[in-house]
Amino acid sequence: MSKILVVYYSFEGTTELVANSIAKLTNGDLLNIKPVNELKSKGFSKYFWGGSQVFMKKSPSLIDFDLDINLYDTIFIGTPIWAGTYAPPIKSFFAIDDLKGKQIYFFYTHDxxxxxxxKHAKAAIEVNNMFAGTLGLLSVKKNLESNMEIIKSWISSLNL
Ligand SMILES: Cc1cc2nc3c(=O)[nH]c(=O)nc-3n(C[C@H](O)[C@H](O)[C@H](O)COP(=O)(O)O)c2cc1C
Known part of the structure; x- marks a missing residue:
């Protein structure tokens, strides 16, 4: 088994639950990426401000992380869906220099x-890496148990 990294962005903790579960099941390391300027609003206006970052194709600067991506061959990358695609901090992560020649599994949470x-994630990943698979999870917090079962069976189906 190669060394596994689970990278995720999570604004409200849902994708984080999934990332933690994947890291546990794969014995992987975790990396929580955060933008330097996080959205301030947790109310309804978060959809407006978050959505406009997507529409303006923003790649926000990320807080520096003290972890060497080069140590990992297999990387899981997880995101909430924002305005029908991956969240802007994940767009920034896809562009980092060290993300090359990896086997990448993509996962996302949505409502x-x-x-x-x-389609968007596959295209972005395939620029410099191998796209190995994807998992989408609906309403994770509302249906926690069934989603945890879906994660387990996905992980056990992978050739890690
Ligand atoms: C700015 C913003 C935009 C969103 N856009 C969508 C969307 O287009 N489709 C959808 O299904 N959910 C959308 N959501 C809901 C989140 O994708 C969903 O609740 C996700 O599980 C949250 O993950 P998190 O708790 O890790 O941030 C949006 C949430 C935010 C904050």
């Missing part, structure tokens, strides 16, 4: 409108 995220 029913995943849009074209799988």
């Amino acid at each position: 029913g409108g995943p849009g074209k995220v799988e």
